Amino acid sequence: MGGGTMRSLHALVRAEMATFVRDRASLLLTFLFPVLFILIFGSLMGDMGSTDDIAIGVVATRGDAGDSLRTAISASGTLRFNEYETVEQLLQGIETGSLDFGVVWEDGLLVFYYDPRRIQENVPFQEVARGIASRLRLAAQGLEPVVVLRTIPVGGQPEVPWIHVAVPGILAFSILSAGLSAIAGHVTSMKQRKLLDRLIVTPMRPTLFLLAVVIVRLLVTFASTLITLLLAVVVFGLRFDVNWLQYCVLVVSATVGMMGLGTAISLLVRQASSAGHISTILSITMMFISGIYFPIEIMPRFLRVISYATPLRHMAEAMRYATGVMEMSPARFWIISAALFALGALLLPLLARYVVRSGR
């Protein structure tokens, strides 16, 4: 690049950065939303999935059967259990949230009660309940388990709370939003408002303008993801073993890739608002089915199949790998990064050719 080109690029980057900073919606989307997501979901569901410190309510008759149940509960981990005189009291405890779940042992029937609203938490609660029932069935005949399971983690961070796995996913989602909005929001909006037409009649090359957009979004994405990561560490005391090389490679390739996806959307629609809506629908759909907030395994088969096709799922997994939360083969990480970068590298030039030009 010659000195004149560099000066032009510098001026364009400054102008793009100023535009971004003045655009409250983009600022909110990029910086505030990930922070709010972490704070709200971290507080609401931070320790979801953990079976430590579960509060269980018990209604059981005195005597051998009741004592066997108490022993089975005590042997099932770090549970706190409160005894209740009646089933109604127990149900009220579950309803008000003072109990995680309850168990009633009466007339040869063991009934576990759950709060149906705690839809995700009930999965680990039911596992604990099944363990209690198994122990009790043996204990009722004076027997102990003859086989136990010993778990050995072989990679990633074992038995981490939900928020620990969710944070890298939220980072991936931030990259997706920033990348998509850069093109499917910002550039198409400039096109619609005829700002691009004015720029194009200057000696500016379309590729230079796009390069400035890419540079600004990369800077912004790095800043946003680092702030979010730092917040998760400071507020929730999470520990991430970040491989900074992989982290940087992933942020760059994913941002470029998502800008490529934004390009594809922009080529399909004429209106900036339509591009924005399509990108919003796409990003929210991907957010729900890519395993960031809800495990993919709980979804119906067809959603799991769709999930495989979404870039966000692979971005989230690669980000978990780069932050040391989850293992993955290094080859897979590099393939994901290369594929994302290739998506951007292939599609962004189309943007220069078909969108950043007058008359379209």
Add this chain to the structure above:
Amino acid sequence: MKDCRRLARVHVTTALRERVTFFWYLVFPLFLLVILTLIFSNIGSVGDLTLPIGLVNQETPSATADFATIIEDVFLSLSQAGTASQTTLFDLRSPDPTHDASAPSESQLNAVRNGDITALLLIPEGFNQDVLKAVTTDSGPATLTVYLSGGRSSSELAESVIEQVIAGLDEQILTTLGRFDPLSTFAVEHRTIAAADDEPFQYVDFLLPGILLMGFFTTGLFGVPGTILFGRDRGILRRYWVTPLTVPRYLAGFSMGHGALCLLQFVCLWLVGRFALGATVVIFRPLPLLFLVLGAVTFLAFGFFVASVARTANAGMAIANILNMPMMFLGGLFFPIGDLPLALRAVMYVNPMTYLADGLRGTLGIDVAMFPLPVALAVPAAWTLVCIVVAGSRLRWGVER
């Protein structure tokens, strides 16, 4: 009245013609209702999921008391479908026959690490002897080892499924040895607290009232300040004021239009929820309808409040965006809100959404209300009053702006 009706009609048609408003008013709530219902439709069960697992049996086969083979056979049977269309619980990956089976190979452990298999189960050498000892002496149970990959939900799920299988195997082994009588055991049931009334819980019944309120909320929070502030910034309102139309009549027409949009949202969401997703919750009762009307009115007033504190349309949208997420998620629209830090608990208690969602679900009988009915009605009503007073004193309609 005729002016008001005409204004209401204009408000509705403009909102529906605008892609942005059409998307947020109708498409997005419908989309959210469908996608969340689909995601949570088979939660709590493994459903049609097949978990790829590895199994390494290091135990030497024996003619008698071969418990290791029993375990291997059980996992093998769980990975074989009875019919072509049947889904198996496991996809059992056989170990490499050329590998020394005294320890799991690095490639097997890598398969767990990298998520190619969800878990690797190891039956150690001497396992049969350990089981016999566990039955006849107090030496403690025999141990099976399962290797898992941290941070992977599929691995966690595989662990819990394997635990269930092992619990069943415990009984099978003890039955084989004549120690356990499967006929003299007890029944186990898992119920949700709503199921005690013989009404099975469906997530869509819990979600639908929340999405209805969310629809009203976004319509009020974004639609009201959007229409007023953009109308003011672009000089559209000025044109109204040079006609005989007065502000109160404009407000009446605008509010009627807002009500019509909420009604349209309600009808669309209810139809999809009821007929496409199978919701059974009975909304058409006086108290639930009262809460829905109160919700629409409260969020309309809230929209006026936001419009009155924002100087420009962009500022109004920024305020609405900031308020949107905390109010929705800390109001218990999608998930119950349990133990929260003090600051977030304070937000929850001042949030009118908390009381509306709580009151609506409580009166629908799909949740136990946290707050007494008068409180659940009074707090949103108080918010409405405060918002109207603030908006009445601050909101400027005049041409000087």
